[in-house]
Amino acid sequence: METSAAARVQASPRETLDSVVIRFAGDSGDGMQLTGSQFTTATADAGNDLATFPDFPAEIRAPAGTTYGVSGYQIHFAAHNVQTPGDAPDVLVAMNPAALKVNSDALKPGGLLVVNTGAFTANNLKKAGYESNPLDGDSLDQFRVLAIDISKMTLAAVKEVGLGSKEANRCKNMWTLGLMYWLFGRERDQTVGWLKTKFAKSPKVAEANIAALNAGHIYGENAELPHGITSYQVPAADLTPGEYRNVNGNEATAWGLVAGARLAGLEMMYGSYPITPASNLLHHLSRLKHFGVTTFQAEDEIAAVGAAVGASFGGAIGVTGTSGPGVALKSETIGLAISTELPLVIVDVQRGGPSTGLPTKTEQSDLFQAVWGRNGDAPLVVLAAATPGDCFYMAIEAVRIAVKYMTPVILLTDGYVANSSEPWPLPDLDALTPFPVKHHEETEGFHPFLRDGNTLARVWAVPGTPGTEHRIGGLEKARDTGHISYDPHNHHLMTQIREQKILGIAKDLETAKVDQGDPEGDLLIVGWGSTYGSISQAVRALRESGHRVSHLHLRHIWPLPEGLGDILRSFNSVLVPELNNGQLVKLLRAEFLVDAESLTRVTGQPFRIGGLIDAVEERLRNGS
């Protein structure tokens, strides 16, 4: 099956592959994230479906050559639909011994290993913990090894540009990218243009990087590759027609918040304190001031959410973004927004916990914190985005619910969905339904806790409006005047009203439905958040093997959608895979009295599709 891309390379016909997983790994200073993202763009251009997963260390510049300084970027691309960055890589690019040490166990037997022998010095081998050079022994015999002194090749390629040796050496990632472009039949034009723009102020650096990129490509064209290694092609996937871009979850969340504020007709005030992996939300939004966005880098997490609450009191939509430790600090202020019934959006880009935990690794362990983690009976709305692109729509949903119901909404994403990217069919903005907010101006019979009989939302009267002057606060309010009340009966009633308001939102949501498979069967897998891709692919494979397995994915965590209990009870068993120690499973058991089982993984890494399939098959064999 020849394609035009393959036909351009005359030397040997390209081997056609259905899907490929490549992991680029090197020192954190080696530019692996840039290399990976460039390869991603070129792959999207080639028409493949894809998913990526950057995996970088917490240290900004870990000592060079160490295993804990290894930075990785995995891309899975295919001629068919792709929903995860893949389990084990087919191809590993190891720029130094530490990268090989950390990643060689993951590479599939028979996989292609590209190594930069120039970095395999005695010193680097020692830092990586190798007693002898693994390239010399037989430990790599199970792989197809392409060993090249990339450092030396790069220096030769950029020599004429006349850079210092340190700068010249930095171009080796582009040399490697050039080689990988050749191996997989990718075009270089986009990367050349990107380098010219990126290094517009240092044309020599741009020139050197382009020279390295071309040299790597030429090496592939001319070199006689070892036996068993050839060049490949992955035919274009059958994607839904339309305009696409690559998007990661943090970008999509930022754009969704902006879109949500515009659909509401409100200015947005985003208060935030930098925290991994949520800081990019602040970076993105701070560049969007012309969209009516004010960003406030606060002195701490508490001030960040406090400013957001203050802005909501003033009539804007207050938003704050953070990760788990930050949500803990914001809890009291979120309680204030619940008590004063002000709209507020809190984005929690989850990471490994508890405490500082694993800042750069993903986890779904803030579900309890989001749903229950406040003093008092303090209900709010919790949403979870399933994919990077879904973050856009869920951010809009968060703003919509917050302003319609005068409530805080927590949007859960995680480090994986925030940093991974996928080709995203661009949304039809005209198809989004506006939900314009009209602040309350009627003075007749006014008090701040007048409620809409349907939504139970209180009126939103804002400072600057004549005749609706009022005071609110965290003390309990009399339900019929809004004044402070210590009346026991009133507190009981207000607690119930706050709960009913939140639970009633379920009526405004789509009824629960199975995402894949039949509405009844042997096993229902219930997932939430970023595990969507892994579960979806696993269920597809299980169903192809004849298992009566279905997948239901929750995007509304609290309140839960209506009809969920009936679906849960329509299956012989229910399995809840989560990247935590079992949280949604407890919520479902408590709410529906179903014997849902838990499947947990707390390694800081997403589920492997194979792991999910094995776990389900084992359960089905045991007749669960």
Next chain:
Amino acid sequence: MSPNPPKKEYTRKDFASDQEVRWCPGCGDYAILAAVQRTLPNLGSSPENTVFISGIGCSSRFPYYMNTYGFHTIHGRAPAIATGLKLANPELDVWVITGDGDGLSIGGNHLMHVLRRNVDLQIMLFNNQIYGLTKGQYSPTSQVGKVTPSSPLGSIDQPVVPTRFALGAGATFVSRAFDTSKRLPEALTAAREHDGASFIEILQNCPVFNDGVFEMITDRKTGPAHQLWLEHGEPMKFGADGEKGLRFNPESLSLETVTIGENGVTEDDIVVHDESNASLAWMLTDLPGVVALGVLYRNPGPVYNESATAQKEMAAERFGAPDLHALLRQGHTWTVS
């Protein structure tokens, strides 16, 4: 929301809410409340454009008694909430009400940052040197040795000087007054007229847990000898007949209290107050035997919320009208047909 300009002449009553005031009888807060309600009509304020934001503590009940917009928030966080409000609507006249515990203990961090950012707010810190609402524990401004339920052998905490804290944080306006002073409205007016964060420490008597702690300063008889009311450009004199003053000691680099006519001290020896002099203001925060009142420091600088607005305008000018369609297409896109 664009605020409406005041349409009518307001009086003190227009600023008083219908809520029963529930401070202890004799609390200094009553006098402060009265002064604020009396002063606002003279400042051209209107109830709908005025907002009082407080934290937690006795002083923080203040907003409930004002017929303006008000937000009784959580402990120590009023400056952050006020900052967000001011960013959302810079046209509002926003006042922060806090105390020595709320502002300098649990909320010290926010107070520091709101002052250095110079957000356009009036920050009234009621300093009674005690925790009132939790029934009498020592506060960060209590004197060493203070015996309280949580310090039966006397507090061993070194106190913070609020005006010194404010100057250290980079405040552009630092003043001091006391609850029953006739000149409190004057201090409030000066704070309101300042563009930026205006810090006013108000010495306030707590008749239940710390009665008389400022008596030497506030008492009609002993007061004049202990109150130094500052006037920009005027020599810093005090005493019943203005017979005392402050002289600069170049050897100790400090201000000392002297009596004019004694030991060869003349009127010319008395230092003239300069509100824009930060070093002088620092020395005035804590004087021997006398308390400086009025404006210690006033030196306008860039105002945070104005800079934020300017950046939004700059962004609008540079990037043009917001276009979400174009935003989503920034960078690389491709079409699948």
